[in-house]
Amino acid sequence: MRFKDTDALSPASNYFQEHGVYTKLVEGTKDWVRFWEEERRRCLEGYEANGIRITGYHYFYLNYFRIDRAVEYEHNGRKVKRREYDFPDFYDGDYDFFWTVEIARFGISEEEYDELELNIDIHEEDLRGEKQLTVLKARRKGYSYKTASMLARNYFHLKRSKNFVFAHDKKYLEGDGIYQKFLDGMSFVDQNTPFAQPRLIDRPAQMLMKSGYTIVEDGIESERGFQSMVQGVSLKDNPDGARGRAGELILFEEMGKFPGLKKAWDVTHHTVKEGSDSLGIMIAFGTGGTEGADFAGAEKLYYSPEENDCIRINNKWDDGADGTWAGFFVPVYQNLRGFMDKHGNSLKKEAIEYEQKNREIKKSSGTSDTYSQHVAELPFMPREAILTFDLNIFPTQEIAAQKNVVISEKKYNSGVPGHMYQDAEGRVKFKMDADANPVYKFPHGKQDDVEGCTVIYEAPVRINGKVPKDLYVICHDPFAQDTTTTGISLGSAYVLKRTNDFSHTYNECIVASYVGRPGSQDEYNRNLFMLAEYYGAKIGFENDRGDVIGFAKRFKKLEYLEEQFSFLDKKELQGNTRRPYGMNMTKARKEQGEIYIRDWLLTPVQKFDDGKEILVLHTITDPALLEELLKFNKDGNFDRVMSIMIGMYHLKEKFNKKVKEVREAPHKEFFDRLYK
Secondary structure (H helix, E strand, C coil): CCCCCHHHHCHHHHHHHHHCCCCCCCCCCHHHHHHHHHHHHHHHHCEEECCEEECHHHHHHHHHCCEEEEEEEEECCEEEEEEEEECCCCCHHHHHHHHHHHHHHHCCCHHHHHHHCCCCCECHHHHHCCCEEEEEECCCCCHHHHHHHHHHHHHHHCCCCEEEEEECCHHHCCCCCHHHHHHHHHHHHHHHCCCCCCEEEEEHHHCEEEECEEEEECCEEEEECCCCEEEEEECCCCHHHHCCCCCCEEEECCHHHCCCHHHHHHHHHHHHEECCEECCEEEEEEECCCCCCCCHHHHHHHHCCCCCCECCEECCCCCCCECEEECEEECCCCCCCCCECCCCCECHHHHHHHHHHHHHHHHCCCCHHHHHHHHHHCCCCHHHHHCCHHHCCCCHHHHHHHHHHHHHCCHHHHCEEEEEEECCCCCEEEEECCCCCCCCCCCCCCCCCCCCEEEECCCCCCECCECCCCCEEEEEECCCCCCCCCCCCCEEEEEEECCCCCCCCCECCEEEEEEECCCCHHHHHHHHHHHHHHHCCEEEEECCCCCHHHHHHHCCCHHHECECCCCCCCHHHCCCCCCCECECCCHHHHHHHHHHHHHHHCCEEEECCCCCEEEHHHHCCCHHHHHHHHHCCCCCCCHHHHHHHHHHHHHHHCCCCCCCCCCCCCCCCCCCCCCC
16 A cells, blocks of 8 residues: 555645634634644645655645535435535545656655655656656546646745646636636635735736735835736637746646647747746646547657656556656546545556446447547557547557557667668669668658668568569659758658568568658659669559659669559559559548558568467567558658558559569578678
8 A cells, every 4th residue: 555544634624624614723813823824834845744745736735725526425325426616635646746746846856756655757867857747647637626726826825926827728728627726716715714815916808817916105006915926828829829928837738639739838938947947837738539639749748758848757658668758647547536545545456447348338339439539538558648549540559559669679770771872883782871860750840851761671582693573562652842941741662572482571561661852853763763673673652743753764764663553453443544653642542541551560470379479560660650650640741651551552463473483592580681
């Protein structure tokens, strides 16, 4: 048991619940003054009882902020529950959250950190503090109340503090939103404590509250009093609206429903930092499960904490991600009502079993979106919350797990980077180059190096010095403009090895790639055709852009172009377009191509006696391709995925054409590499 007798952490609210007041001491007496001075100190510095130490934010939340919660009572001899405003219980997840906020803002010694026994692992360098925080969570974990209580605590206890809450839409601030929750909490404190403050500014339309009062001396009006401020700001269609709003606490509500979040974050970040010093803390939090939501900013903040000046927490939740860094995460099985003991410990095993049963029920409903949305709103791991399920038919959870393994185990180094070249006799060869830079970032920015290079995972199989005919195919998605300044598309080419009778490694898998955007299309095409010659492969490509055919004609290399696909297996995909090589991508072909990719990713390439399988997906170690597969939708720019889609049609076209039989080569273990 992690915590015991946690009720002692709520002495003030316990007394209030029993007596209807916080103290019966006579107002104005020394004892009364000392009582409230001590309560203010606890709200600022924290409190300890039964060996458990909590932060000031946490103490204020437990003792001075009421929430809408389920309360048990008796009805005709039966225990039932109803919703009413009451003080929150101590929860183990809240303990971790409030301490993470404290550490991010002010830092902590390693000895003190170890004594806290948090259920998370914070990067040792970030224990120094001066950091921001992102929180990704399951739905209905009470974070609007928790963060609203933080606004109220600062309003009443931090003189001259400025506190802001940003949201994309006003509806997340007003009504049942976070700013209204702050007002409700403020009203309760005003009525029941001497912490009440006169209101210097109260502008409901602007969601602005400032404490204090004015006096007039010698005809000059001046502001006096506490002068703390809380303001709610909608940044809809205007992320720059965050500019210049410097504060002690800056919240970003519903970060998963916040188009322009990353820009608003970057704009605000300048107001809380002076060099390496933090003058406040920014916290972005939100939940998954919103159909079509713009999650790009939320994902960037959550999975790139160092880049965004956020505290780094070991990602022990996503499959294969242990050892990588992310933000704070609250899974569905933590702090789940009905699965907490009386001391505030999460009964995780029971909660997981309960949620797994719920998932089975949703899955059996037969509606994939119903199940996917349920998983995204009530996730076991961060990736489940992030995924845009409504736009992607690929096996996203499996892809996310593979990407995590690739990054945490550095499997992106399994390929050999280098360049194709022709020797003095005109033969195409591959030269390894440790300084070559594969484009492993998606999406990339204009400032990124996208020249790219060839990456070899398995060298071409040669029998009697020659590559068997039709053993390999190349799939290629060209870029349109002949400049690196006006577009962001990359040329993308992958070499796939077909199933055959004599080479047992990488069948149906990627054996080489060339992704990039060098100085000109001709330079790209030269590398592409050398790759084709090296593997004895023909190039299948999208033929409505680029200059693949023109280049092949000019340099007499038409033999390396695959003739236009016939789509013999699908009459509905056949068309009237008559181009000699490649294919054009219609809407119907794209939709069918997505299905082909999904099935290809899940194709077993090796089976073991214990029933485990290695899938095509498990052989992909290009993090950018995996990221494209995760983010794929019908409207975005996904060069690598479209190249693979061409490859699916290319493999279908070759399906009935056997690889030329040759003398069987010596068997090699799965994943052996030959670099010749």
